Amino acid sequence: MAEMTQERLGELADRLAEVEGYLHVDESRALVSDLERRSTEPGFWDDANAARQTMARLAKAKDDVAGIEAAHAKLDDAQAAFELGVEMGDDDLLAEAEATASSLEHDLSELELTSWFTGEFDQGDAIVSVTPGQGGLEAQDWCSMLLHMYLRYCERRGWKVTVNDAPAAEVIGIDRATFTVSGKNAYGMLRAEQGVHRLVRISPTDAKKRRQTTFAGVEVLPVLPDDIEVKIAPDEIRVDVYHASGPGGQGVNTTDSAVRVTHLPTGIVVTCQNERSQIQNKATCMSILRSKLYELELQKRAEALDELRGPKHDIGFGNQIRSYVLYPYQMVKDLRTGCETGNVDSVLSDGDLDPFVTAYHRWVVGGREPVSVEDEQ
Template identity: 45%
Template sequence: MRSETASVVDDIKQGLALLRRHLDWDQSVKRLDYLNHKSEDAALWNDPMEAQKLMRERQSLEDSITGIRALETSLEDNLGLIELGEEEGDDGVVREAEQLLKEMRAELDRRQIEALLAGEADSNDSYLEIHSGAGGTESQDWANMLLRMYTRWAERRKFKVEVMEVHDGEEAGIKSATLLIKGHNAYGWLKTESGVHRLVRISPFDSQARRHTSFSSVWVYPVIDDTIQIEINESDCRIDTYRSSGAGGQHVNTTDSAVRITHIPSGIVVQCQQERSQHKNREKAWNMLRARLYEAELKRREEAASATEATKTEIGWGHQIRSYVLQPYQLVKDLRTGVESTNPQEVLDGSVDAFMEAALAHRVHGGDETIEDVD
């Protein structure tokens, strides 16, 4: 076996060992056996909410255990093919098996990142809000660029994207938008994107072609299902209706179908203009408010359990997470992890995975370094 292939095999074996340890293999296998037995008990469905919770846990464990076993079997099979090919002098078989091993290593890298997505709501669908900062047209155009970036990212992952609301800017771009992104682990992947994003470029709106710095904020929170109970006192909320803006046709733009709900104790505001029916928009806005309150509770728990201030994910205009510099040089830099890309256009076209993966690892392992900002 060539040294390069031996190195790939070592990486795969180490990766499989890490996945087993992360899963707590022996305990997980026992737990799956118990859940399989429990699922055959008809009395389980006497409590539908508890039954759904157990069945989700069962499916998650089954997927993880089956996936690791399949990778272990594939490793053995490909090592056998390499040995057979070398014995018979069949270079084609050897090359094919070596390529499959390289693909396995990439798959293991992906699974190790996904193993970090073990939070309470990580597997859920996700809402993503974008708000332009101070700066008028410049900032609103930047907010629209972020809207496109996350839409492209979701499409690359085959996630479904629904526009819940969008408020157009006066001249260009958007003042705000809310997306509903549907897909397995959508919230887990997106949750580290909350924060302030900064753009530095030569403004296309400046007749003197001067360099401008723009800010927009991103807020991510999970969609919650019926098994998560969030109590809201309606007397604590103010409900406003207004005419929708943006795409949607004449009917959408000329009726007060859009709904805004303000939760007075927390200051949280949600709004929906996706549907033509005010009733449907109201229902979806309530769901969004429950999700925001749930995300706030998750954050409180995370911060309470945090050993250091550095692991907290405070959101504010003074807390930039990433800079996108288009002029005078080309660089996207994450200010929490130090991960960089010298191809901003690729990032703005939706290639954000490297930043998300690093931020997930940083968040889980509790990085405590402060990364310097870029000019």
């Protein structure tokens, strides 16, 4: 924990001023006034789609302004408590100043992240897929561990998650997983996770207890807004229905509610068995398919790998973005940024991914040098 000093408060004030500049808060205040005025004009809701987009812009601008104002209030509180604590020799006031400063540091990190999310879909929802790679049955177990890690991470951030498809494997783990994440900056945050993830541990299925290296691939796509048009002709898809195999209750598992949609021109296959009806599952499949086809079109237009998926590699040796080592020592290390921690349980069991996600975005924008998780705390 950093020592509470006047210099530290000055650094926080400088950092806050930088973030305020990144977010163009004065412009956001003006935008709030303008959009609020427009939202009260007659006929505003005649074009419902345009009105929703305007209200989304208004909510984003309000969040930016509120975040900065709250940060200024915390800085003032920390400064007042520190000065009074020093003057009176009151350890309780100094402790209060320290707690407020630490809280402000966390808030500034969140605001910095928001300022980096300038992509078209960064502030929207995300579709995440986890696929087993090299490692046989162990890779299917690794997929289930990653799914648990991401569900916990989303829970920590207060995001809503809908597991679209996560069928159990025959022996251990899951065959694959696809889930939709809804929440502020979900896609912007989670695109840091896209790539190959490597696990090193003692094999739970090997009687000789030998060390096993296993891989899984994570794909992150944006949920496309309704105004993004992706044409899919009815004769370009094949729809198959079958019994749902995953959790979902008796009503799901005893009816042909699961849906598999195959896009014939590209061979892309999307499945969903989360909902109780074929109609709902098909709608989810089509939403995911739209995102996949949109990404594919971007790749064709650019004639290169686009920024949504990142470089495409085999899910195996030499291509990992992050390693999770459980034996012979314990460490999680991101190979892109150098961010690492020895507290493996906090990552895999509790979903404490924020230090890795933050380090990734700092690395992308060329910000601060990557540091270990322990240094972040």
